[in-house]
Amino acid sequence: MKLRIAATAVALTTVIAACGAQQAGGGAAGAWPRKGKPITLIVAFAPGAAVDAAARVVAPVLEKELGTNVEVENRPGAGGLIGYTALSKSRPDGYTIGATSSPSIVISPLDPSRGATYTRASFQPLGMQVLDPMLVGVAPDSPYQNLKDLIEAVKAKPKSVTVTTTGVQTGEHFALADIQQKTQAQFAPVHFSEGAASAIAAFLGKHVDAYVGNVSDVKPHVAQGKIKVLGVMGAERSPFLPDVPTFAEQGYQIDAATARGYVAPAGVPAEVRTKIEAALKKAIEDPAVVAKMKDLGLPTVYKSGQDYTTYWAGQESNYKQALPLVRNEKG
Template sequence: MALAVAPCLAHRRRGAARGAGGLCRTRPLGPRRARRATGGRGALQRLAGHGRHRATRHARAGGRRRAARTPAHRRGRMSMTTRRVLLAAPLLAVPRLAAAQSWPAGRAITIIVPYAPGGGVDTAARMIAAGLERELSTGVQVLNRPGAGSQIGITEFLRSRPDGLTLTFAVLPTLITHYLDPSRRAPYTRADFRTVALHHISPVSFAVRSASPWRSIADLVEAARARPEAISVSDSGLMATPHLGVLMLQMAAGVRFNSIHFNGGAPSVTALLGGHVDVLAGGGSDVLGPMTEGQFRVLGTTGEQRDPLLPGVPTLREQGLDVVVASAGGILAPAGTPDEAVARVAEAVRAVMAAPAYDQAMRRFGLVPDWKGPAEYAAYWERDEARMRPIMAALARG
């Protein structure tokens, strides 16, 4: 029997195999196993993308060097970008950061988006990903993990290693409601995250089809008062920011709507376009396009001031209802992520967002970029959580 060397599954060294107690030893192999161990194509492929020991350091097999495959190339992992992102991506030619900085050293980055493809958060994440690829000189893939008002995707994200290579594009105060609502049993709190970079702040917009008889929030409230729970309102998920806007409007006006929850903004917009619901509660990116095309009429927004992209639309405060809530979308990392990784991503996001072409592309899409670094983003989160606590308590009391 020929003596061949089998690669150790932990150390990837030729001439060693995993032995008892974690030590390495050699062992004789039969001809068939020897061919597989010393030059088999399948063995090399199994090395690619190994989580604990990077395949890119151990890609030599059978005297030949093969390039390791990154997670971005795995079949079925990369979601299709939306048409708007494909059109906007060439505009993101911004200067790279200094190549001398070590992290991420060519390793691919994954951004988990806890919403369905095609909505405002998903598109913003993909536009940022396109810019980060150039800034960080590495691949950046976006994975959609929608469900439960983003709780499913956030939970999956927090299972990742705190090395900066897995991030999430999350939304406040939606994420805050997960752990302030005991019935949701969210396995995390603010302490489980590191703030990296805030991307935008967008108020909730209430829109109807252009043929709707309602022309103001007062018209909508009057109709809801006449027919409790009969008027249907679509939103991007249970306790997502648009749904919070609906609940706060109910409390302020003393009415009841029939909320219809979707796994993201895109399907909630489609529901209104198709006439399946009466009203849409969404972000500026959800309503700007259809409004410009004459399909939607926006009745009001929930910002403290008017949305700069919808200057002709009054706030709910202007219409006599004290309802103020906004989606704050940004990039988060797991707690324990090294300072170097957080600082690198934060600075890269700032550089991407500083490009005039990026700002213009985002505004056309319906979002106003509003970069905040790790410390300022963390302070914003603390303030938003403090503001949401009494609101959540009031909602719990009914």
């Protein structure tokens, strides 16, 4: 009798443990997302920015794959710091993810003066969607016909040309610092912390002399004759701007691009994360999404969550070395 009771107790304990494991593991993924519970997709930049545009193209397909609404929520400001902070503090249950732009999300916690409360380890990369080269552009009626004209003019008269970035220690800021360090031309940076939409508006309004940003930012404006691109910071010419030479072609060894993708706050259960990653891969590689991205001037370059993590680590290493170059360039 005692043996039978003991055996029953052991069996009951095993069942309870199995149920707990199921809830913490596969059962959590199986029940996720709950019917009617939406997923919030935080964008750390203003509406109209490239990272926002990419997220809004992906969201409808992501909804279809996951079977629930995906609500894009913009949290702009401080070069992405506000949105990234909100994302890092979100509950790691899969119901809040973020559309991010790196190197900004990688760079912001590297300098204590920025006051970031998160680190790279605060996030779990889910997949990369875009690799968008940077460029330098000027007004169509500008006297500068090529990079050499611009750089020589600034070398002759330091700080005489204002130039946009999307905030202190963002990718554009680091690209500008690299240009200055390698050419000895000292520009006057003007930082627009809400993102590319504000920067391009200021440039088009003739409040800033030159624009540093991504190919996707200017593609429609080039077509309308509103900006003259002097050089692209890629290993090869952009298919969206085939007539524009690279920096390297003009004798300047500068290569810079923005990677855009998706992350979750660290700690999301592995099974839930796997489900989101799979849905993102299908959404990013969906032919209709790829076509829409191409129309926006955003080249699709997919990387898995693991590969995106590795890419982030490489960026962190590179920008740690470059950080001293931008500390005295806060505009």
